[in-house]
Amino acid sequence: MIVHDGQRRPEAHRPTVVFGSGFASREVVRGLVAAGRPVVVVERGGREIGTADAALSQVAFRREAVRSGGFDFGAQVPPDFDGVPRFVGLGGTASLWSGKWRALDEIDMRRRHDDRQWPFSLDELEASLAAVACAYGIPSWSSDATLEDWRTEVEAHDLRLIEIFEQRPPVRLIDQWNELERSGLVHIVAEAGLIGVAHTGSEVHRLDLETPQGRLAIEPRDVVVACGGIESVALSEHLRTGKRGDGARFGGYMDHPKGIVGQLEARRGRDRLAHLMTLRGQASRLIAFALPADEIERDGIGNHTAFLWPAGHDGSGSGWQIIINLEQFPERENFIRLGARSEVSWRISRATWQDMNRFLERLSKRLSGLLGPVRLESGIQLRGASHPAGCLPMGDGSARQVDAAGRVAGCDNVYCASSAVFPVAGSANPTWTVAALGHRLAAHLGRA
């Protein structure tokens, strides 16, 4: 199926080559297998977690560290991966965590920043989001009566209640990949790197890979890049131009700056807060707060999210920490520079700090009214949340963009499904949206 012998095969016999093995990749492959298509999955790391993977997982950074905020907040991961922002190896980031499932909000899909905007609405992504929810057991929206009562009260205080499915234990994709391999249509090539690309017109017609077993040539039908918000940019450029490491700069890098911003002393609604902990323990639901969509749209505030975390272990006390995930708007000075090892130059600008302060001013007043006094921290420390996004934004498919189908500009058979294509990133954990993009792309490729 994969050895190139110089013969041009009929399209139907050529595999789709998928780079990466995380959630988006798995959704693409799952859809293609269902359509009876052969697939080759190329993974840069190994099939098991190892120190080589830990080294590959490090990201070169210039300004703020590109590392996970999750570790700073107690995420349990293998010791070798302390502080790394992603996982290179079979299963992708799922091997570190896949904890929080929340789709981007409608306002995120609607919002426009300069020339950036999602080319489709949340409604158009809904079927893919539902398919992913079904695949990973994400329950449908809350039917919890206590929570619904509370939602009304929260909305009366001009806040929005956000529900997040927190999967525990997290899904590790290894079993799913083994199952897909058993279909006979999927071939996984681990510890493999792209070393050569040949084009015919605007199509990639041959890929050369270096693997532990030697060089491998593949004649692809389509190529899908689904290896995260950083590496996808470098690989897409490599596939488009046939080379990498040219110092090209891709702006608009975004993350979700994350940090402890204050303390809440709950004087009211303590039974509700205790109920939240029950929901978290029994139904794997996390609750967070945001400002109303029409307000943030009207006032141009980011769609930030505030989580309440018990200062004690079980939430029985009155002290709660307020932790935020900020929406960061795309900025030219936050970028990825390609090279032998791509480098991320990222910082949190004054504009983002100011936006956070506007949000906190409103949030603290409203949370105080709802639950009790809020004390904002004086020296807020923000760090990356390991949600890199935005350097290959979806749009009209013009230079350095991908089109609404996910096709990389200038290449008719190269597609990207990762957070790199987010034109606007909101503050939702990106996994669900990324997986839905993979599902949507599989439907597109399966029809073709």
Add this chain to the structure above:
Amino acid sequence: MQRPDSRILIAGAAWRVWRFIVPALLAAGYLRESVTILRRSTEAELHPGLEGIRVVTSLDALEGERFDMTMNCTAAAAMLDVQEGLVRRFPHARHFCDTPTFSDPADAVRALRLGLKRMHSLEDWPLMPNLAYFAARMRKSRNRAELRIEHFGILTHFLSLYRTIHGDWHPFSRGLVRSEGLVSASPARGRSVLFRYRKNLPLAKLALQTTDCLLEDFHEVEPSPHNDPEVFYRVATEGQVSYLQGATTISSTPIEAVWIRSFEPFSDRKNVHELDKFIGLVRLFRAIAAGGAARPYGYLASVRDNLTSLKLSSGERSLLL
């Protein structure tokens, strides 16, 4: 450039001396022949950077000689003994000493006594061009301002900067609080200073936030200027190191390329941090050589920084002593 004719005695020959002190003296125009090194023995090999410099192993070998400046960079255990010897032997010299580190109260008394002499500290943080600029911006700020100094390690460095910002005997803002890896100074007039002391130079940075600006230094050295006004950085060219905020040059120091190159690669924040220290020392030594208004950090202030650091390490709060 006119060569300064001062004679300098350096006590110690370890990293601090060959990495910073001697190169900074040479870059400032002093000649190797003007420098004498006093070290305990000649058994250990001298660093190649110190070749051509006269070496002696005891103060007695310098009987009848005159030195204009002494610089004490010996190890903590010997530092006070050596300094007392230098002050006694060369009463008219200008004495510099590294920040003393001690835990014995008797040593504190000796150090405080020395502080009453004509002595300066070799503490370099208040001299570093980036820190000096941030400190000046902080000092001049009329309203809320927060300066963060992250992951540089040693607390006495921070205390020297804090003392520089707020003045030696400022009646306000002197309370320091230590908690969870952080030392913070009590805000006064809306100002605060935070020092995250866990040393991790790859993550080290400075950030100053006021009501109308954000300025950050990630220890970048660029080949040419850019125009991001929120970033403080350096441009190193053949023969000059400039410090800039966005497109605005804050200061420039002519330095021979050979010295600049000795701190490469600049992708490592530790190297850039050391370049900043070096530039600060060069400026100081040039000012002294020119007979201008050199303003080294006070030795007595360094002793008090050490005492404050000791107090903070045994408790959560201390005044800036």
